[in-house]
Every structure is written in structure tokens, then in C-alpha cells.
Amino acid sequence: MSKKMTKPEPVGERSSGAGLALKDVRAPAPSLRAQPPIGLPEVGTRAATRPKKEVATKLLTLLINGVAHRVAVAANETLLETLRGRGNVEVKCGCEKGDCGACAVLLDGQAVDSCLTLTWTVEERAITTIAGLGTVDAPHPLQTAFAETGAAQCGYCIPGMIIAAQSMLTNDTDRPTLDDIRVGLSGNLCRCTGYAKIFDAVEKAAAAMCSGGADHE
Numbered sequence: 338m339s340k341k342m343t344k345p346e347p348v349g350e351r352s353s354g355a356g357l358a359l360k361d362v363r364a365p366a367p368s369l370r371a372q373p374p375i376g377l378p379e380v381g382t383r384a385a386t387r388p389k390k391e392v393a394t395k396l397l398t399l400l401i402n403g404v405a406h407r408v409a410v411a412a413n414e415t416l417l418e419t420l421r422g423r424g425n426v427e428v429k430c431g432c433e434k435g436d437c438g439a440c441a442v443l444l445d446g447q448a449v450d451s452c453l454t455l456t457w458t459v460e461e462r463a464i465t466t467i468a469g470l471g472t473v474d475a476p477h478p479l480q481t482a483f484a485e486t487g488a489a490q491c492g493y494c495i496p497g498m499i500i501a502a503q504s505m506l507t508n509d510t511d512r513p514t515l516d517d518i519r520v521g522l523s524g525n526l527c528r529c530t531g532y533a534k535i536f537d538a539v540e541k542a543a544a545a546m547c548s549g550g551a552d553h554e
């Protein structure tokens with residue numbers, strides 16, 4: 338007598354009769370919508386209802402590129418935030434933690450990272466941005482040298498580079514060596530150029546701005 342073959346139930350598909358497939362017994366997935374977002378307090382907890390702390394503000398006189406400005410500044414505001422907030426977007430914002438030098442400005446002639454400088458500490462000190470060094474019609478020797486050397490690609494790092502170079506060349510009037518220039522610009526990062534043309538540009542400007550020293554190879 339021939340035996341009738343029965344077809345096996347496919348695993349994972351709904352079956353008829355007593356054969357329960359995996360899909361039938363699996364628990365429903367929990368809804369992600371029910372979970373509070375990671376890192377945020379649940380609505381109604383103490384952290385969520387805590388009032389925001391008031392930050393003190395003060396009216397300061399800031400000397401920006403030779404012009405005095407009265408500016409209301411929060412106690413925790415950086416000079417980078419203040420300058421860009423009032424339209425000085427020639428001061429570039431990169432890392433905001435002192436690594437890239439894109440935000441450099443001169444403070445009484447010395448290059449500082451404006452992202453690490455609290456605005457409350459610089460009242461009535463001379464703040465110079467790249468826009469205060471030279472204009473299109475009357476460029477600074479560093480700006481001329483960067484343009485003539487083709488030292489900029491995207492250009493984002495260049496204001497900070499020129500500010501750092503200006504600080505180096507004016508605070509030590511001896512003509513710098515190539516190593517001096519490398520050290521002087523070591524706090525400024527460029528992601529485009531490979532630095533060679535930037536160093537060439539600073540050497541070229543140094544020849545015009547500084548005394549002594551021979552032409553570098």
C-alpha cells in the first residue's frame with residue numbers, strides 16, 4: 338500500500354491547524370516612540386521642569402578695527418561669538434576649541450584664538466580682524482603676498498593664517514627663517530594647501546616687512 342506524503346510546514350509562515358510557526362509566537366516589537374530620546378529627560382521629571390539659569394549680560398565698549406562699539410555681551414560669550422554675531426564674519430569659526438586657528442584675531446597686536454577668549458575680558462583692548470589689516474584697494478603686504486603666491490585654495494583658514502603671520506612678523510622684527518615661520522603658524526591648520534605656498538607667502542611678505550636675513554632657498 339502506498340503511503341501518502343505530507344508536505345512539511347514552511348518555517349516562519351503562518352500554518353493551519355496545530356503547527357505553530359515562529360512568526361506566531363514572537364512577541365511584538367516594543368514601540369520606539371514610547372521611549373524618551375536618549376540623553377533627554379522624560380517629560381515631567383525634575384530635570385525637564387528645572388528653569389534655565391539666567392546668564393548675566395553687560396554693556397561693554399569693544400574696539401574693533403579701530404572703531405569703538407557698545408555691545409551687550411553675556412558673561413559666557415566668547416569673542417568669536419560676539420564678533421560673528423555682530424557681523425564680523427571674516428573671523429572664521431572652525432573647531433571652537435583652540436585647535437585650528439581659524440578664529441584668530443589680534444588683541445593689542447598679539448594673535449589669540451577668539452573662540453577661547455571671553456569677551457568680558459577684552460573691553461577697551463584693540464581687537465583687529467583680517468578686515469582691519471588691509472582693504473581690497475590698500476592691501477596689507479601679507480594679503481598681497483598670499484594673493485600673488487596663490488596660497489589660498491578654499492580660503493577658510495587664510496584670515497587666521499595672516500593674523501598669526503602678522504603677529505609673528507611684528508612682534509619679532511628680525512626676518513624669520515623657514516623654521517621660524519613653521520613654528521609661528523603651527524597653531525593654524527589648513528586642510529587644502531599642504532602649507533608650502535602659505536610658507537612661501539609669509540617668506541615673501543617677511544622680505545618686505547622685516548630687516549636682515551638672506552633669501553631662503
Ligand code: FES
Pocket residue numbers: 429430431432433434435436437438439440441450451452453
Ligand atoms: S575655531 Fe578657534 S581655534 Fe578653531
Ligand code: FES
Pocket residue numbers: 488489490491492493494495526527528529530
Ligand atoms: S585654503 Fe582651505 S583650509 Fe586652508
